Amino acid sequence: MKFAYFIPTRIIFGSGKLNDLHKQVLPGKKALIVTSAGQSVKVNGYLDRLTAQLDKAGVSHVLFDKILPNPVKDHVMEGAAAAREHGCDFVIGLGGGSPIDSAKSIAVMATNDGDYWDYVGGGSGGGKPILNDPLPIVAITTTAGTGTEADQWTVITKTETNEKIGFGYDKTFPTLAVVDPELMLTVPPALTAYQGFDALFHSAEGYIATKASPLGDMMSLESIRLVGKSLAAAVQDGSNLQAREDIAWANTLAGMVEAVSSCISQHAMEHPLSGYHPEVAHGAGLIMICEAYFAHIAQKHGADEKMVNMAKALGKSNAKHPMDFVAALRDLMQACDVDTLTMSDYGITREELPHLAQAARDTMGGLFTVDPCEVSLQDEIRIYEESYR
16 A cells, blocks of 8 residues: 655635635735636636735735636736735635636746746646745635635646646645635536536546545545435536535545546546537536546446445446546536536537547546546547536
C-alpha cells in the first residue's frame, strides 16, 4: 500500500458560513476579487456579502469581473495585471469553477513574468518552471461541480488554438475555502445537473484511475453515494437545502479525490468539446459522452469490481455487472432531465470528431496514461460517434 496525501486547504463548510469569513485569518490586506462576467453573484447579493465581510475584517478589495463560463488566457493575463497595478496581496475566487480556476491562474501570473501559456504543460504550452510563488488564494464557491476549492487544478483555454488544458501544482491549492450551500440555492436546474455530474465524474474517474488510493477510494464512494442520493432532488427543487448540502459536500470530496488521484481520459475527451465550442458547459459535455465511455471500460473489463461498487453507491443496490454502472448513470440522467443532450445542438459536427479525438491526446494526453484500460485514438473516435446525436 503506497500513496501520498497533501491537501493544505482550510475548508469552512456549512450553510451560512460565508457570514464567518471575517473571523478567519485571511492571507493579506488587499484582495483582488475574481468573479464572472455574468450577474448572478451581484443580483443574488453574494458579492455584497463578501465585500461586507472583507470590510469587517479590515481588508480592502478590487473587483475583476470578466471571467467567462469557459475561462480564457486573456482574462488571466488581464486579471494578473490588475492585481499588480492595485497592489493586491491575495486573490479571492467567488463563483463557480471558472472564477476560482481563474483566480488560481491569476495568482500565478501576478508574481511571474511572461505569458501564462509559457508555464502550461501539454499542447503548445511551454512547460517552464514557476520561479515565484503565486499570491495566496481564497476560494468561495457558489456552485457544486468542479471541486476546485479543494484541489490545485485550474483549467484555462487558449482562444487562439482552442486548447483547453489543466494546470496546477502544490502552490495553487487555495489557502482557505468557504463552502456555503446557501449560496447554491439560486443555481438553475440545468446547471445544477451539469455541475453535479461533473462532481460525479471527478469521483468516478479518480476511483478507477490507476493512481487511486485507499483514502481516495473512501472519498470517491461517499461522493458518488451523495450524488445518487440527492442530485435529482436538488435539480427538481433548488430550494431543498438538505439536497444542496449533500451535493456541496459531494463536490468538495470530489475535489479532494482530484488532489490525491486523477481524472482519466473522459475529461481529456470533453475538453476539446468545450474548447472548440465554448457554449458547451463542461458538465454537459461529460454527460453527452459518459454512457459510451463507461461502456467501453466495462466491455474491456478495466475495472469490473469498482464499477459494480460505483453502481451500488449510485443507488443500484442489486448491481452485479460493470454495465450496471452505465445503467445507473442513465437512470440519473433521466431523473435530472439531461438525457436528451445532443452534440449537434451545440454546433458540433460528426466530421470534426476525429480532430477532437486527436486534440484530446495533444492537450491532455497524460490522462490516458492513468486509464484502467486502453483507450486508443480509434476508441475515442468510436466513443464520440456512439455519443453523437
